[in-house]
Amino acid sequence: MSRSSFVDPNLGLAVLQSLISEKVVTAPDWEAVTAAHPPTRSHPNEPARAALLDVLAGYSADVSGLTRLRLNRWTYAMTSACSGQYSSGFGQVFDLTSLAGIELCPELRSIEVASAFRVADLEPLTGLGHLESISIEHAPDVTDWSPLLRIPALRRVTAPVDAEVAAQLVERGVEVSRPGWLAPLMAHPGWPADPVQAAKLLRVPAADGEHTSDPFPDDNLGLAVLHSLIIEGRVSTPDWGALKAANADLDDDDEYDEDEDYDSDYELNTGVLIDVLGLLAEQRALFPDLTELTWEAAQDIQFACYTYWNGECDTFHLKSLAGIEQCFGLRSLDLELFGVADLEPLTRLPRLEKVQIDYAPNVTDWSPLLRIPTLRVVKASLDEATAAELLSRGVRVLDDFGLLVGTADPRLAELRLSRLEAGLLHKEPDDQQEWIRVHDRIDAPADIDTAEAVVVARYRLAEEGAEPRLADALVRLGTMQAAREHWYAAEPALRQAIEILRRLTEADQVTRGPELGAALEALGEQYWLRDEAWGEAIAVYRGLADIDLPRFGPRLADLCGRLAAGRTTAFALERVEVLRRLVAADPEYTADLAASCDALSEVIRTSSRDDETMAAHSELLATYRSLADADPDGDHTKLVDELLRLAQWLTPQGRNEEALAAQTEAAAVCQRLADRDFARHAGTLRSVLARLGVMLSEFGHPDEALATQERVVAVCRRNDSTEPDTELDQALHTLANRLTDVGRHQDALAVQEHRVTTHRECANDQNDLASALTAYGRCLAHLGRADDAMAAWQDSLAIWRRLAELEPDRYRDNLVSALISVSVGLGELGREDDALPFKVEVVDILDQPEQDSPGVLGLALNNLACGLSDLGRHDEALPTSTRAVTVLRGEEGAASPNRFTLALALASAAEVRLAARRDLDAALDSVTEAVTMYEEFAVRWPGRFSTGLAERRATLAGVLDALGRGEPVGQR
Numbered sequence: 003m004s005r006s007s008f009v010d011p012n013l014g015l016a017v018l019q020s021l022i023s024e025k026v027v028t029a030p031d032w033e034a035v036t037a038a039h040p041p042t043r044s045h046p047n048e049p050a051r052a053a054l055l056d057v058l059a060g061y062s063a064d065v066s067g068l069t070r071l072r073l074n075r076w077t078y079a080m081t082s083a084c085s086g087q088y089s090s091g092f093g094q095v096f097d098l099t100s101l102a103g104i105e106l107c108p109e110l111r112s113i114e115v116a117s118a119f120r121v122a123d124l125e126p127l128t129g130l131g132h133l134e135s136i137s138i139e140h141a142p143d144v145t146d147w148s149p150l151l152r153i154p155a156l157r158r159v160t161a162p163v164d165a166e167v168a169a170q171l172v173e174r175g176v177e178v179s180r181p182g183w184l185a186p187l188m189a190h191p192g193w194p195a196d197p198v199q200a201a202k203l204l205r206v207p208a209a210d211g212e213h214t215s216d217p218f219p220d221d222n223l224g225l226a227v228l229h230s231l232i233i234e235g236r237v238s239t240p241d242w243g244a245l246k247a248a249n250a251d252l253d254d255d256d257e258y259d260e261d262e263d264y265d266s267d268y269e270l271n272t273g274v275l276i277d278v279l280g281l282l283a284e285q286r287a288l289f290p291d292l293t294e295l296t297w298e299a300a301q302d303i304q305f306a307c308y309t310y311w312n313g314e315c316d317t318f319h320l321k322s323l324a325g326i327e328q329c330f331g332l333r334s335l336d337l338e339l340f341g342v343a344d345l346e347p348l349t350r351l352p353r354l355e356k357v358q359i360d361y362a363p364n365v366t367d368w369s370p371l372l373r374i375p376t377l378r379v380v381k382a383s384l385d386e387a388t389a390a391e392l393l394s395r396g397v398r399v400l401d402d403f404g405l406l407v408g409t410a411d412p413r414l415a416e417l418r419l420s421r422l423e424a425g426l427l428h429k430e431p432d433d434q435q436e437w438i439r440v441h442d443r444i445d446a447p448a449d450i451d452t453a454e455a456v457v458v459a460r461y462r463l464a465e466e467g468a469e470p471r472l473a474d475a476l477v478r479l480g481t482m483q484a485a486r487e488h489w490y491a492a493e494p495a496l497r498q499a500i501e502i503l504r505r506l507t508e509a510d511q512v513t514r515g516p517e518l519g520a521a522l523e524a525l526g527e528q529y530w531l532r533d534e535a536w537g538e539a540i541a542v543y544r545g546l547a548d549i550d551l552p553r554f555g556p557r558l559a560d561l562c563g564r565l566a567a568g569r570t571t572a573f574a575l576e577r578v579e580v581l582r583r584l585v586a587a588d589p590e591y592t593a594d595l596a597a598s599c600d601a602l603s604e605v606i607r608t609s610s611r612d613d614e615t616m617a618a619h620s621e622l623l624a625t626y627r628s629l630a631d632a633d634p635d636g637d638h639t640k641l642v643d644e645l646l647r648l649a650q651w652l653t654p655q656g657r658n659e660e661a662l663a664a665q666t667e668a669a670a671v672c673q674r675l676a677d678r679d680f681a682r683h684a685g686t687l688r689s690v691l692a693r694l695g696v697m698l699s700e701f702g703h704p705d706e707a708l709a710t711q712e713r714v715v716a717v718c719r720r721n722d723s724t725e726p727d728t729e730l731d732q733a734l735h736t737l738a739n740r741l742t743d744v745g746r747h748q749d750a751l752a753v754q755e756h757r758v759t760t761h762r763e764c765a766n767d768q769n770d771l772a773s774a775l776t777a778y779g780r781c782l783a784h785l786g787r788a789d790d791a792m793a794a795w796q797d798s799l800a801i802w803r804r805l806a807e808l809e810p811d812r813y814r815d816n817l818v819s820a821l822i823s824v825s826v827g828l829g830e831l832g833r834e835d836d837a838l839p840f841k842v843e844v845v846d847i848l849d850q851p852e853q854d855s856p857g858v859l860g861l862a863l864n865n866l867a868c869g870l871s872d873l874g875r876h877d878e879a880l881p882t883s884t885r886a887v888t889v890l891r892g893e894e895g896a897a898s899p900n901r902f903t904l905a906l907a908l909a910s911a912a913e914v915r916l917a918a919r920r921d922l923d924a925a926l927d928s929v930t931e932a933v934t935m936y937e938e939f940a941v942r943w944p945g946r947f948s949t950g951l952a953e954r955r956a957t958l959a960g961v962l963d964a965l966g967r968g969e970p971v972g973q974r
Contacts, residue, residue: 008103011055016073017065018058019080026064030057032079051084070112101126124149131857154892220322226297228282236288242306249273270308270317294334323347345370383494473502477521489528496525515546536565555584578621599625619648642668656942658701665694688717702944708740751781772801776823783827795824818844834872841866860890864907867914876918883914905935909954912961922965929958
């Protein structure tokens, strides 16, 4: 296991955090990690993250035994170690984006993720044999939940699963529930027992078809009504402190440890929300008495439900006005309609005179206002047709600046100036110090001049050349308002400026294009408009860069980088392309190019489109190669990392030769680096070569795999340590296997004999000696030296039995592995009688209530069934073989299908039935399924499965012959 074992490094960090929280391993010395890799301006702190992944690599055995993966929130220690110097936390760059590699935790039974989950593909979960429980609070990128149906051990799911998959899971006996606020809501004493009433509260369809809560479908509209009743003095102010105290423990998660620094004040307290909505329901008789409905941020009722709400999320945004007709006495509305799209409910308010809507981005149809006969004043961003019609009826219409619409009265300038000046100078006493700071930053006379310029420019549109002046004035006004975070005034000003500048740019791209780009950038500073505004700005700068790259290229690259931070692959890729062009003209941009490549590497991990990912990899490789060519003696580790990422991405897609080429190039670059500084790069060279050897072996190149492993051994031998070298020992073991693959059994024996001798000389190395003896025995068996092999295996088993007796939980699995290896070796020697007792012993050890290794048990049962069949004991072999398949399919206990082992067991079941000449139809079904699976495996891993596929096809032909069909198998 290495730091790159997980496609997403954050998954590795989550595994490490889970091992620590489960007290499986000791937490690293966080202060030492920070001291060794101090925070920099970059985010995240990649060196610190890499160091922690190296720590995880040392716990490979613990990783494989992890039963519970939890990421309810990143711990403070992990955040501090891995965040940049100016970071306030993890942010999106530490979201989980891929579950690839999670199969390294085959014993997982529970996965809990409360946040930071940006994974799109759940398929890797299907390889977890023991997974029983999944809890995912938010999964915005998951569109296909069907992989959950292929986890047979699954018993509980808490996730936003789509209705179709949820129904199928429930039908299979899986407990399915919704995440987040639902669980504590249903646990609250006030939750209605009546299913219809409960459905209303949840806003999901009930049996009678009703789907609205009582009294308002949108809880936030209910909060706004209660808030307004309190403001008008019609309802006494509740004791917010008492409400919070009564629900203090409602949202506590018993699974949180004290050291995880969890505080429920930083999320919506659903207990308080239920109680507040209960108070609202009690006041229904007062709804018609309400005359003014107001709702904006920073109200007491909001902080009662969510103590530290910062106003940046949509928790309290109004989403619907449905039900507002219950307040038919309303005369005035002053609302922020972030999530509302339909104004039709307002037409059911017979006394409504004034409507002030500060922000309504989703409203496209303002015509319902025309159907309110009592309307007298409207302040909103209306479309021209609606505004004109209201004006014709005598309604006063004000725009977002508070200016009257539809008249050219010069006195409007004075009106605007007086309002703006009053707004600048009128501050509450508590805000006086803050106002002094604001006033120092924004000069009041300049603000007034800007506002006046807007007004005056509007009246001079008929004059030639007035549009540029108006656009300039609007940009200045919008920028001024944005600097004071008055976004509701800033956005319409900037949008009007942009509309004008678009027309001007069509006529004069070079002069007006930069102004349009700047205005769009200013608009994009509002995060909810970023993609729209900056996307258009990039298109503008792209055209300008084609005309003058040195002038506009840096601006284009910078803006692409800012959007790429939002995980947009295309913009990250374009940033690299632009900077490569700039570097070709001016090497000063080399550092920026390197940083852009790092950013693109992060973005690649979130892309779900293969064409985008491949294009990004190609661009990164071209860039890193060009940088390496320009500086042959430089540090080219980023080129190595990118080649490894490409190889890792290509392999699961079956693009073996391309993956092999990338891995081979990475090894060549590592070799050049190690030739210059062996001490620094030896570890990377060793791991890259080792992975290359594995790929060569799996892809059907045994001779090249052997040569590569010899290089691995050579690297390990340069270690000057006098202590036993674990890396060298493992490399020698692999070398022996590679020698065996090419038929050089005598050479393989010499290597294993050397390992045994080395470990015998180290008295404290008994477990390694036992492993070496087992492998040594296999080499002797390959040479036909059965008695010598048996002696080596007996020595190995004696050590493992002694260790397992002393520490059964630690060494029982090692004993089982050794027994399996010995039985297989004896079988290869044709001594099935001698092998059978070892196979029986393995099953006896594993088939105990306290044991929970169904995958290994299934393999052991399969081996036993084959042995019994070979000895002609068919009555015992048949049920044993059937049970092996059952266990591996996950139909017994909590097992999950390991597809490789299951395919082998299916083939063996057919062979056992064929040998006994019983149940041949069942044998045909089993071997047909096995052949299908082996065909899939052989395409992706020809070196490992081509021979096995041929054997499975031969079994299929034998079964068909026994059935009298004799149909040719052929190449399927």
